[in-house]
Amino acid sequence: MNGGKSLGDVLRARFGGRAGFAVAEALGETSLTVPAEGLAQTLAELRDDSELAFNQLIDLAGMDYSQHAGGESRGPRFAVVYHLLSLPKNHRLRARVFCADDDFPVVESATAVWPAANWFEREAFDLFGIAFAGHDDLRRILTDYGFVGHPFRKDFPLSGNVEVRYDPQRRRVVYEPVSIEPREVTPRIVREETFGKEGESG
Amino acid sequence: MAEIQNYTMNFGPQHPAAHGVLRLVLELDGEIIERADPHIGLLHRATEKLAEHKTYIQSVPYMDRLDYVSMMANEHAYVMAIEKLCGVSPPLRARYIRVMFDEITRILNHLLWIGAHALDVGAMSMFLYAFREREDLMDCYEAVSGARLHAAYYRPGGVYRDLPEEMPQYKPSKFKSEKDVRALNEARQGTLLDFIEDFARRFPARVDEYETLLTDNRIWKQRTVGIGVVAPERAIALGFTGPMLRGSGVEWDLRKKQPYEVYDKMQFAIPVGANGDCYDRYLVRMAEMRQANEIIKQCAKWLRENPGEVITESHKLAPPSRESMKNNMEELIHHFKLFTEGMHVPAGEAYCAVEHPKGEFGIYLVSDGANKPYRLKIRAPGFAHLAAMDEMARGHMIADAVAIIGTMDIVFGEIDR
Numbered sequence A: 001m002n003g004g005k006s007l008g009d010v011l012r013a014r015f016g017g018r019a020g021f022a023v024a025e026a027l028g029e030t031s032l033t034v035p036a037e038g039l040a041q042t043l044a045e046l047r048d049d050s051e052l053a054f055n056q057l058i059d060l061a062g063m064d065y066s067q068h069a070g071g072e073s074r075g076p077r078f079a080v081v082y083h084l085l086s087l088p089k090n091h092r093l094r095a096r097v098f099c100a101d102d103d104f105p106v107v108e109s110a111t112a113v114w115p116a117a118n119w120f121e122r123e124a125f126d127l128f129g130i131a132f133a134g135h136d137d138l139r140r141i142l143t144d145y146g147f148v149g150h151p152f153r154k155d156f157p158l159s160g161n162v163e164v165r166y167d168p169q170r171r172r173v174v175y176e177p178v179s180i181e182p183r184e185v186t187p188r189i190v191r192e193e194t195f196g197k198e199g200e201s202g
Numbered sequence B: 001m002a003e004i005q006n007y008t009m010n011f012g013p014q015h016p017a018a019h020g021v022l023r024l025v026l027e028l029d030g031e032i033i034e035r036a037d038p039h040i041g042l043l044h045r046a047t048e049k050l051a052e053h054k055t056y057i058q059s060v061p062y063m064d065r066l067d068y069v070s071m072m073a074n075e076h077a078y079v080m081a082i083e084k085l086c087g088v089s090p091p092l093r094a095r096y097i098r099v100m101f102d103e104i105t106r107i108l109n110h111l112l113w114i115g116a117h118a119l120d121v122g123a124m125s126m127f128l129y130a131f132r133e134r135e136d137l138m139d140c141y142e143a144v145s146g147a148r149l150h151a152a153y154y155r156p157g158g159v160y161r162d163l164p165e166e167m168p169q170y171k172p173s174k175f176k177s178e179k180d181v182r183a184l185n186e187a188r189q190g191t192l193l194d195f196i197e198d199f200a201r202r203f204p205a206r207v208d209e210y211e212t213l214l215t216d217n218r219i220w221k222q223r224t225v226g227i228g229v230v231a232p233e234r235a236i237a238l239g240f241t242g243p244m245l246r247g248s249g250v251e252w253d254l255r256k257k258q259p260y261e262v263y264d265k266m267q268f269a270i271p272v273g274a275n276g277d278c279y280d281r282y283l284v285r286m287a288e289m290r291q292a293n294e295i296i297k298q299c300a301k302w303l304r305e306n307p308g309e310v311i312t313e314s315h316k317l318a319p320p321s322r323e324s325m326k327n328n329m330e331e332l333i334h335h336f337k338l339f340t341e342g343m344h345v346p347a348g349e350a351y352c353a354v355e356h357p358k359g360e361f362g363i364y365l366v367s368d369g370a371n372k373p374y375r376l377k378i379r380a381p382g383f384a385h386l387a388a389m390d391e392m393a394r395g396h397m398i399a400d401a402v403a404i405i406g407t408m409d410i411v412f413g414e415i416d417r
Helices: A007-015 A039-048 A117-128 B047-052 B057-064 B071-086 B092-121 B124-145 B178-186 B192-214 B218-224 B232-237 B278-305 B322-327 B329-340 B381-387 B389-393 B398-408 B412-416
Strands: A022-026 A029-034 A056-064 A078-086 A091-098 A106-108 A131-133 A162-167 A172-177 B007-011 B023-029 B032-039 B348-356 B359-367 B375-379
Touching: A007 A022, A007 A029, A007 A091, A029 A039, A029 B348, A039 A091, A039 A106, A056 A117, A056 B359, A056 B375, A078 B359, A091 B348, A117 A131, A117 B381, B007 B398, B023 B398, B032 B389, B032 B398, B047 B057, B047 B375, B057 B071, B071 B092, B071 B348, B071 B359, B092 B124, B092 B192, B092 B218, B092 B278, B092 B398, B124 B192, B192 B278, B218 B278, B218 B398, B278 B398, B322 B329, B359 B381, B381 B398, B381 B412, B389 B398
Parallel strands: A029 A091, A106 A131
Antiparallel strands: A022 A029, A056 A078, A078 A091, A162 A172, B007 B023, B023 B032, B348 B359, B359 B375
């Protein structure tokens, strides 16, 4: 979409020599891994560079890689994934930054670069517990008032930890530990590479 | 003299103009909004987390429940993401059906939006007119999927089944007389395509009716012109998409700029606004309904002339037909595996976006090769729009907050997810 030069080439020319950057292309999408140091500056560069011109932050997602591919994840546990869109250049980019500390994941805030990041960062903080340094209003957004924990982390149970009901004796709503047993209807299965390949021809 | 202080007011979550479960904490100076702080999440169901614990196909109906007024558009982004990861492309006829139903969904969504928006601002009758046409379109949903709202009609690799040869009929009851039923069934005698074409013929005159009621209506203009103005650069920076962005005069539509399915074969225009206020966004959506109607006509014409398959032959994604399943061991195994274990999606990640009636609806899907997604992130257009509530409402009156919520086309199913 960018004349003769692909977005991947532009990114490699711009970031190829710098430490911590990596460009990957798959399924027609371009991904860029960004180091956590100087993140806000890198994002501002992605926005302001005339060849990249990512003037819109489309999405920001928290990621918890702790159980990826069976749980033998070796890299950092948490990451933040930015989906960027350039209206003038009509191209998209996925930028990913890993959080160095698994126990207290923190990255720089993008709110100064794209104001749209405000609520997206609050969401990632709420659901994954990723802190955004420089965000001036980092409150929970989707979970209940007074909620404990970060529900989208892989070690948080699907059924949650507390359940809520109205107690007629005390005449108020009470929180109690969940009474339902965890269950899995369909187990999670990863097949080996060759599975089902011979069936294709038959 | 008495000291006058700012005070804080709760707007919602049970306010009828809060469109569901929005709790808006307004800091007021008299009747002027100093700060608006939306509290969301009252409808949070953790769809993304649930999807991690369900097979791919089991999450399709969850997509309907995100934005529950434009159901099929949500499914579309989800199935496109799966197809992208699997490297499967649906048959051409399925693509036309999807585009046609995306546009039917767009009209469905905009009709509910105009009804609710006008009702909030004080025009009661719009709601009744809009629901008259919605009824016909929901009959189309019912005809293809059996459900009027939560269709689960798009499947990875195509659509669930071909367009039916007949329309469901009304039956006389104590609410509907024989005569009423005959009038209602008159348009429903032929196939679904006949019905859709008949609707597409009738619909432009209906949009004219809505416009007669509103476009030059003095009260409507007083309530919308110059309210919630967003400059184009600001709209982009705030992550606005869809009619919210086009209302500010930015000509951006994924159907044209990054065409998916068969939108590149369709003739249609992108309406844009000039001033970026509520009135311009109203005009943009009205024009979009007319454009959607044109696309429906083009799709219906093509679909009439080109019969064919509507779902992929790859039985790793889509089940085999009942007949072959009962006659063939291989197919039986495929059927059993699909409905117990589900499909396996190759490891990787994909982001797929569609031009949803509300804006850019995206699905970011991460797979590690299992039969369930590793992570599903839903990019809901309304989330970014509502985030700008504070900026848009500041300095306006309380009554204008209602108009601004209306113009954003807020649906909490997608914002809270």
